[in-house]
Amino acid sequence: MEWLDLIAQVSGSAIRFSVPLLFACLAGLYSERAGVFDIGLEGKMLVGAFTAGTIAALTGSAWLGLLAAILASVLFALIHGFASITHRGNQIVSGVAINFIAAGLTAQLGETWFKLGGQTPQLTNDARFMGYAWPFADALRGVPVLGQIYSQILSGQNILVYLAFLAVPITWWLLYRTRFGLRLRAVGENPAAVDTAGISVPSMRYAAVACCGILCGFAGAYLSIAQSAGFIEHMTAGKGFIALAALIFAKWRPVPAMWACLLFGVLDAISIRLQGVPIAGIGTVPVQLMQAVPYILTVVLLAGFIGHAVAPKAGGVPYVKEK
Amino acid sequence: MASTKAMAAPPAIALAHIDKRFGPVHANRDISLEIGKGTIHGIVGENGAGKSTLMSILFGFYQADSGEISVDGEVTRIMSPTDAIKAGIGMVHQHFMLVGKFTVLENVVLGAEGGFVLNSGLAKARRELERLEKDYGLQVDPDAVIDDLPVGLQQRVEILKALYRGADVLILDEPTGVLTPSEADHLFRILRQLKAQGKTIVLITHKLKEIMAVTDRVSVMRRGEMISTVATADTSPEQLAELMVGRRVLLRVVKSEREPGRTVLEVKNLVVKDASGTTKVNGVSFVVRAGEIVGIAGVAGNGQSELLEAITGIRPPSSGEIRLNGKPLPCDAAEARAQKLAHVPEDRHRLGIVTSFDACENVILGYHGDELYQKGIFQDRRAIRSDTEKKMQDFDVRPQDPNLRLGLFSGGNQQKIVLAREIEQDPDLLIVGQPTRGVDIGAIEFIHKRLIAMRDRGKAVLLVSVELDEIRGLADRVLVMCGGDITGECAPETPEKQIGLMMAGAAA
Numbered sequence: 021m022e023w024l025d026l027i028a029q030v031s032g033s034a035i036r037f038s039v040p041l042l043f044a045c046l047a048g049l050y051s052e053r054a055g056v057f058d059i060g061l062e063g064k065m066l067v068g069a070f071t072a073g074t075i076a077a078l079t080g081s082a083w084l085g086l087l088a089a090i091l092a093s094v095l096f097a098l099i100h101g102f103a104s105i106t107h108r109g110n111q112i113v114s115g116v117a118i119n120f121i122a123a124g125l126t127a128q129l130g131e132t133w134f135k136l137g138g139q140t141p142q143l144t145n146d147a148r149f150m151g152y153a154w155p156f157a158d159a160l161r162g163v164p165v166l167g168q169i170y171s172q173i174l175s176g177q178n179i180l181v182y183l184a185f186l187a188v189p190i191t192w193w194l195l196y197r198t199r200f201g202l203r204l205r206a207v208g209e210n211p212a213a214v215d216t217a218g219i220s221v222p223s224m225r226y227a228a229v230a231c232c233g234i235l236c237g238f239a240g241a242y243l244s245i246a247q248s249a250g251f252i253e254h255m256t257a258g259k260g261f262i263a264l265a266a267l268i269f270a271k272w273r274p275v276p277a278m279w280a281c282l283l284f285g286v287l288d289a290i291s292i293r294l295q296g297v298p299i300a301g302i303g304t305v306p307v308q309l310m311q312a313v314p315y316i317l318t319v320v321l322l323a324g325f326i327g328h329a330v331a332p333k334a335g336g337v338p339y340v341k342e343k
Numbered sequence: 344m345a346s347t348k349a350m351a352a353p354p355a356i357a358l359a360h361i362d363k364r365f366g367p368v369h370a371n372r373d374i375s376l377e378i379g380k381g382t383i384h385g386i387v388g389e390n391g392a393g394k395s396t397l398m399s400i401l402f403g404f405y406q407a408d409s410g411e412i413s414v415d416g417e418v419t420r421i422m423s424p425t426d427a428i429k430a431g432i433g434m435v436h437q438h439f440m441l442v443g444k445f446t447v448l449e450n451v452v453l454g455a456e457g458g459f460v461l462n463s464g465l466a467k468a469r470r471e472l473e474r475l476e477k478d479y480g481l482q483v484d485p486d487a488v489i490d491d492l493p494v495g496l497q498q499r500v501e502i503l504k505a506l507y508r509g510a511d512v513l514i515l516d517e518p519t520g521v522l523t524p525s526e527a528d529h530l531f532r533i534l535r536q537l538k539a540q541g542k543t544i545v546l547i548t549h550k551l552k553e554i555m556a557v558t559d560r561v562s563v564m565r566r567g568e569m570i571s572t573v574a575t576a577d578t579s580p581e582q583l584a585e586l587m588v589g590r591r592v593l594l595r596v597v598k599s600e601r602e603p604g605r606t607v608l609e610v611k612n613l614v615v616k617d618a619s620g621t622t623k624v625n626g627v628s629f630v631v632r633a634g635e636i637v638g639i640a641g642v643a644g645n646g647q648s649e650l651l652e653a654i655t656g657i658r659p660p661s662s663g664e665i666r667l668n669g670k671p672l673p674c675d676a677a678e679a680r681a682q683k684l685a686h687v688p689e690d691r692h693r694l695g696i697v698t699s700f701d702a703c704e705n706v707i708l709g710y711h712g713d714e715l716y717q718k719g720i721f722q723d724r725r726a727i728r729s730d731t732e733k734k735m736q737d738f739d740v741r742p743q744d745p746n747l748r749l750g751l752f753s754g755g756n757q758q759k760i761v762l763a764r765e766i767e768q769d770p771d772l773l774i775v776g777q778p779t780r781g782v783d784i785g786a787i788e789f790i791h792k793r794l795i796a797m798r799d800r801g802k803a804v805l806l807v808s809v810e811l812d813e814i815r816g817l818a819d820r821v822l823v824m825c826g827g828d829i830t831g832e833c834a835p836e837t838p839e840k841q842i843g844l845m846m847a848g849a850a851a
Contacts, residue, residue: 199456199464206442206453213440216404217454217504218425333443341404 028168030289035173036247038285039184040065040239040256044263045270045277046191047235051097053195053272054228055208055334059115060100061236062260063122068093068240070126073140073251074133076147076244085147085245086180090237096122097233098226105225108338119260127253138253140244149178149246180242187235191274204228208332211339221339239263258315265318271329287314353416355380355512355543356401356432361410363396370396371407372567378512380415383534383544385554385575388564389587389783390754394547395437397564398514401545402434403427414512428454433505437516439497443490447483447500448472451507468507475506479536494642495526502533513537514545519553523642524811524843531557549784551580551594552812563587588785596791596816599799603819604633606669607772607803608654613663615649623649625827626663631772636794636804638818638835640811641846646827647807648689651776654805655679655686657694668771680709685765687758689776689807695761698750702740703731705749706764734763739789755786762793772803779813791817811839811846 044061051058068089076085096118103114130138154175160167195201207214207224215221239259244251262284270276291310298304354377363371370393378384388394400407403421411418414430421427427434441450448468457464472485483492483499492500498518505513515534519527534544534557546558554561555575562572563586570586584592608631615624623646631637641647652658654665656676665672667682679686688694696705707716707727716727731745738759740752749757758778765773775794779787794817798804808814814821815835823831823845831845 197461199459199461202445202449202453202456202461206445209442209444210440212438213442213450213453216402216424216434216436216440218423218428219454 024164024168025172026293028172030286030293032172032176033292034282034285034289035177035181036285037288038281039181040242040247040259041263041266041281041284042184042278043187043235043239043242044260045266045281046187046274047232047239048264048267049191049195049272049274049277050204050228050235051232052267052335053208053332054204054225055211055332055337055339056101056104056225056229056232057111057115057336058100058229058232059112059261059264060096060118060122061232061239061263062256062258063115063119064093064096064233064236065240065243065256065260066119066122066126066254067096068237069244069255070130070140070240070251072237072241073143073244074130076143077134077141077250080144080147082147082149082245086149086238086241089241089244090234093237093240094230094233097229097236101226101229104338105222105229108340111336111338123254126251130251130253140251143245143249145249147245148249149180149242151176151178178246180238180246183238184242185278187238188274188278195274200227205332208334211334212341215339215341225339236260262314262318265322268329268331269321272332284314284317287317352380353413354378355382355415356545357413357416358397358401359411359413361397361400361407361412363393363400363405363407365396369567371400374410374564374567374569376562376569376572378543378545379560380543381538381541382559383538383546383557385546385548385558385561386564387548387551387554387561387583387587389549389785390781391566391783392564392587393567394564395516398434398516398545398547401427402432402514428508428510431509431511432514433508433510433512434514435498435501435505435516435518437518437520439494439501441489441497441500444488446486446488447492447503448485450489450500451485451504453504455508471507472503475503478540479506479533481506481533494521495523495529498522498530499533510542512543512545514547516547517549518546519548519550520809521643523846524839525847527553550812551583554583555580565589584784588783590785592784592788596795598795598817601634601799601819603635604801606630607633607667608805609664609666609669610654611664611666613650613653613665614661615646615653615658616661617649622661623827624653624660627824627827627829629822629829629832631803631805633771633803634798634801635819636798636806636817638814638821639805639807639824640814640821640842641809641824643809645824645846647824648776650824651686651689651774651807655684655688655774677709680768683768683771685768685770685773687761687765687773687775687778689780691758691761696749696757698748698757700749701746702735702749702752702760703727703745705760706731706734706745708764710764710768734767735760737767738763738793753783754781755783758782758790759786762790766793766797770802772805773797774805774807776807777809778806779808779810811842815839815842 044065048058048061071092072085072089075088076082100114100118103109104111127138130140134140157171157175161171203214203219203224207221211221243255266277266280266284269280291313295307295310296304356378358374358376361371361374374397386394399405403423403426406422412421419430448465452464452468457467469485476482481499481503483496489497518530538544548554558575560572561575563570563583565587580594584594611628612626613624614626617623639647649658653660656674656679659674667684672679716722728745735743740756740759778790794804806817818835821833821835822829823842825846825848830848
């Protein structure tokens with residue numbers, strides 16, 4: 021019983037940890053499937069988190085915070101698009117620049133506006149996305165397995181968690197069952213084919229990049245106004261890069277992307293759970309090492325365990341009409 | 344529109360005074376052309392004559408600086424491929440515009456999906472494909488993934504794409520470059536069938552034989568100008584070649600009988616894999632003797648490139664043996680050169696030249712350590728310059744300026760520089776890949792003569808080309824490669840059909 025309860029608790033927190041990764045991972049999927057590499061996921065998340073924290077603190081509305089986060093993140097996505105689509109710049113360099121600008125700007129503006137050491141003011145529960153307990157959640161807590169799944173995993177999550185997982189089938193449907201998805205995938209594989217079919221390559225890529233911005237906005241807002249009660253300097257802590265790793269791990273497919281993000285979420289949850297807990301035969305593992313586990317796993321997985329991941333063929337290549 | 348019925352049927356396409364410049368390059372000069380409805384119209388010209396530019400303007404890929412286009416007698420503004428498709432113009436590009444990971448069906452509907460949700464559009468396209476299959480004999484599995492299809496079928500998908508969009512005029516840009524002779528024959532049958540159903544076809548090619556075989560009328564372009572349009576029945580390949588180049592050219596290479604001497608290159612059971620580990624050359628054995636040209640025929644991508652790379656020391660073979668003048672040849676490009684192997688690579692831009700370097704720097708590339716070019720610890724620029732001047736003169740390279748950036752020379756002149764560099768080293772074995780790819784007819788004649796001269800001096804020449812005519816014209820013996828195997832050896836006089844069968848994998 022105690023074990024089951026522990027597993028249910030870890031699973032619940034694993035889901036919460038995986039949500040920002042999932043949003044960011046799907047964000048990257050839209051962009052990269054359209055042929056625009058985006059290592060600026062981290063930066064856009066950070067901008068989203070900061071904007072959400074700021075607007076939620078000023079207005080007291082979580083929804084306005086989310087909306088603002090999306091707008092800010094889309095703006096940064098469009099900057100990336102402007103550099104890499106319109107001006108055919110190097111997508112990696114542009115992504116790095118976005119990350120630097122985001123890190124510097126959020127810290128600086130936070131300090132200037134709020135004088136709280138780079139943080140935004142602590143939010144009240146009204147200005148955050150709080151978990152909703154489902155009916156009878158408490159009553160069913162004692163029922164083994166099903167009751168635990170219901171009360172500790174399904175129930176009690178905030179709305180963004182459900183949206184994140186809903187985004188997976190929606191993305192799948194958009195990508196594989198609609199005109200938009202067909203064109204988006206085509207533009208990432210052979211933009212010349214799209215161009216000669218009479219479709220504008222830049223507008224398809226801008227659309228994809230905008231989708232990426234929207235989802236990064238969700239990811240950022242989740243961090244600052246759902247998971248926490250305010251923005252903290254550099255609070256993304258590399259999640260954008262983990263999401264990118266998950267994307268490659270999932271070979272740029274939405275459903276495997278969800279599993280990859282959940283795997284990283286589980287690792288996060290376990291590493292926190294095991295902090296300070298002695299492990300039989302080893303003793304207490306230093307906190308730092310536990311925190312490093314997801315990153316180590318990323319390297320290991322990417323280095324050898326995923327086989328040959330074939331990126332979208334035209335990924336990273338600006339489209340130039342050949343003469 | 345109705346009023347035109349009374350008059351003679353207007354041409355399917357009429358171009359009037361089309362003019363187009365790319366910066367300093369005047370690609371199309373005041374071009375006027377009429378293409379009759381329900382005809383197959385050929386457009387020939389050398390590389391850079393402006394054929395592709397003209398067709399790209401017709402398809403809306405570029406806009407003309409001036410001039411107008413009429414479709415079915417009506418002046419039509421074509422600003423984008425969408426406009427062209429609306430006007431009933433379809434194009435089959437030289438490099439297929441297909442998404443390799445998509446199915447045939449998905450490629451066909453791309454850009455004409457018929458609604459946001461794909462389902463109904465795909466179902467409709469499937470029915471339409473079945474109809475087109477029946478009408479034109481264009482069989483292809485709609486659920487096959489493009490990357491799994493042979494090029495011949497991929498091209499069929501391109502044609503289907505255009506027909507699905509309701510094209511009445513179909514432009515084909517160098518459609519046979521990637522096909523085996525029998526696939527090309529099949530394509531021509533399809534084209535005739537399309538014509539019989541009232542479609543108009545524009546065929547861009549540099550292969551005069553195809554023009555003669557399939558077109559009704561033919562237009563010749565030279566240096567951006569439309570030189571003449573004639574009925575195919577009233578002309579000959581020789582006349583067309585003369586119109587293309589502007590002077591008389593020899594289409595057939597003259598060569599004398601010659602008895603080959605000792606073995607120079609010996610290849611035994613050679614196996615070569617590509618970067619992804621796929622076996623590309625599958626245990627190939629052959630010899631090349633002094634004073635003979637051995638030609639390797641085959642459709643591009645059947646292991647010829649990897650074979651060349653292995654022999655010239657660029658790609659290490661997995662197993663097998665290569666001997667030059669009886670000695671084993673290590674896999675080392677520099678060592679191969681030292682042992683008197685010269686290499687004119689297939690892809691000169693990737694392996695043969697540096698376009699941003701001067702001509703003279705390109706002339707010493709790979710031989711830059713030679714005594715001749717040194718002066719103490721420095722390079723002797725003067726010696727390099729005079730050597731380049733001499734080579735340029737001998738190989739008729741124009742313009743004759745050793746300090747000009749190589750990128751500014753035409754393809755033919757770039758290739759002559761590579762040939763000059765390699766041939767003048769007086770090698771025992773000359774390996775030549777696609778010697779006339781992207782080279783104009785005038786230069787082709789010259790290059791062919793030089794290769795024959797090498798052979799007549801008693802050198803061994805290994806020639807790889809996808810142009811079957813070139814192989815048959817130059818080689819003393821022909822080897823045919825298909826799927827990494829040598830599927831046959833024959834005399835160059837062997838009928839094209841029979842060589843074509845071997846190219847498709849049938850044993851000799």
